[in-house]
Amino acid sequence: MEYPHRPVLVQEVVQDLVTAPDGIYVDGTVGSGGHSEAIGRRIQGRGQLLCLDRDSEAIKISKQRLSFLGERVRFIKASYAEADQVLRDLGWGKTHGILLDLGMSSFQLERSGRGFSFYRDEPLDMRMDSETGLTAAHLIHHLSENELEGILRQYGEERRAKAIARRIIQERKTTPIFSSLHLARVIESVVPRSRRLGAKHPATRTFQALRIAVNKELEHLALFLEKSPSVLCGSGRLVILSYHSLEDRKVKQTMMQWEKGCQCPPTLPQCCCGKSPLFRRLHKKGIRPDQREIEENPRARSAVLRAAERITTHDTSHQGL
């Protein structure tokens, strides 16, 4: 069967993640189950896989795809930031590896009907979990111009944040913006025609910013990173695929800090707390897909894989582990 999302760097993910075939693994962002299928084919014996996603459609699709794993696999609709609680509730204890494949799936972009794409005329929702939280349309109609500008600047790194926020506020006074295509047209009207010929659609950064704000993506990632050392067993591994610099920066800085064993802010020139390393990074630089993979799957072009392994001998007494 053809699945709506093509997984990125599959071989590399499985190689970094699965070190004990009879271990317990967590796919925190199961999506259409592409990575989970590859992980599931590697586990054996007492090996088990826990699949999480905030999107109930993703759970439905992956359940069907991973049915070959039978009792070995469990599916829970939850944020990966709650993985610790889910593992406790299941009585599974600590895990040998956790995968996060951040961002959204091709299913959400192309088939969910929730306004993630500026090429489709859909209600401006953008929630990955359609059962909770505020929609993108709600933000657009309730934020002040300054708040909207801040979101576009912070989460979209949008240079035209001020002009776009102002134009959106003007538009909403006369015509409420409830559809993705309407919002895309409003943004296009701010960007001079001569600047529209570049590779990126002028609405790319605004849509990214709104999606991140609606789903509180950076908050979930920060919470997960804070808790993840306590979820992994000794030598357990964390593998994270990021698709934009905001996520990747956070992942990279956290892993570097773990490796230093340091609790000092990343802005300090050197560690002054003297703690031993908590993790070792598997790659000093992020792994990126090669040209062939990018040609076959253009969505892979911005992917960066980072991975770290917990150090067994680390004195955890002061970490509360």
Ligand SMILES: C[S@@+](CC[C@H](N)C(=O)[O-])C[C@H]1O[C@@H](n2cnc3c(N)ncnc32)[C@H](O)[C@@H]1O
């Ligand atoms: C890039 S897709 C994953 C694709 C998957 N690896 C595959 O092979 O099909 C990202 C998925 O993460 C989910 N997601 C995003 N934020 C999440 C969170 N905080 N907790 C759980 N799932 C999340 C999205 O709903 C989406 O299904």
